[in-house]
Amino acid sequence: MRDTQHLRVALVVDTLGHAGNGTSNSAAQFAAELERQGHEARLVGIGAPDPRYAAREKNIPMVTRYARPHQMAFAEPDDELFARAFDGVDLVHIYMPFDFGQAALKYCLAQSIPVTAGFHVQPENIVASAPFLKIVPNIEHIIYRYFWETFYQHVRFIHVPSEMEKRELEKNGYTQKLTVFSNGYDAQLFRERETSAVRTAPFIVAASGRLSAEKGHDALIYAVSKMRHKQDVHVNIAGAGPCEEELRKFAETMLEPGQWSLGFVQHEQMPAFLASADLLVHCSSADIEGISVIEAMATGVVPVVARAEQSAASEFALCEQSAYEWGNVDELAAKLDWWVEHPDELRAWGPRYAAAARERYSLERSVRSFVDMACRACVEVGK
DSSP, rough: OOTTTEEEEEEEEEEOOOOTOOOHHHHHHHHHHHHHOEEEEEEETTTSSGGGGBOOOEETTHHHHHHHGGGGOOOOHHHHHHHHHTTTEEEEEEEOOOOOHHHHHHHHHHTOOOOEEEOOOOOOHHHSGGGGGGGGGTTHHHHHHHHHHGGGOOSSSEEEHHHHHHHHHHHHHOOEEEEEEEOOTTTTTTTOGGGGGOSSEEEEOOOOOEOOOOOOHHHHHHHHOOOGGGEEEEEEOOOSSTHHHHHHHHHHHHOOOOOOEEEEOGGGHHHHOOOTTEEEOOOOOOEESSSHHHHHHHHEEEEEEEEEESGGGGOOSSSSGGEEETTTTHHHHHHHHHHHOOHHHHHHHHHHHHHHHHHBBBBHHHHHHHHHHHHHHHHTTTT
């Protein structure tokens, strides 16, 4: 194996350069942090920053139609691309278990190149994005097993972003070395704001995430409409996705004009978006991690998150008033009212959440965990 102080790593992602795609953002941030820590990282996929490693898009009937509104495209497998991108690397890390990732894995195995993978595609999110799948009994388990049979069974080391998803993988028969660490947040971009920056008028409740059904932004809008202090609250939702028009119509029905905003926010503008908020609300029913919550915490914004069986975000709640039972809109409204009525508690908890983010979820810490996993994978194949 090469000197572990300087690894050459290829990060394989179907889609790169899509600011609304969380996996794409994570891969780009990982590559930058790997370079900062003295390693070499090559991003491989559609929109790769180095054109030598850029893939072509593959059109998949029916599937592409549902994926594009979620800022997702699928890359065309290409052994010539893999030969260029993987030449001289110590390890290949694959983010997605689709055709492109499967072909990259097959190439690595044939060439005896150490390979690891991440589990970033939650079956529950797939079903939410393609509702027609719900007619198939036990469809989520079927997808887990399909991913296993076509991809993950051939990978020894798998990065899992949360303990919740590790439990799901184990429940579905994934027996490899599951390594849990956060996707991480960029500490240079998301910095703790001054405590005095907490606003009091209006009280701003923010949400961030893909505008899709499982993210539950409609629940936030409905909860605010039921608040005792709703006249003092403004709702800001950052995101893009297939439910945007539906959410706009719902907000127009439930809230007063000028009481809400909804639209895409560039990743570089998210710190300012979060710094203007008093609370970050996360209503998702399915989430492998919930990076938007971590970014809010790092900024010093108190989160209120849904406790849902398939969402890891409730792991971030540090106090009772920061969590509610998913689907219970009355409880969410009550929690929001509580924070409005307790500004001193809001100011006190902001720094505590920022400290927790720095301690547990920094990108620097996550990349060091990744490098450790990569080195162990290389040792196992004698590289």
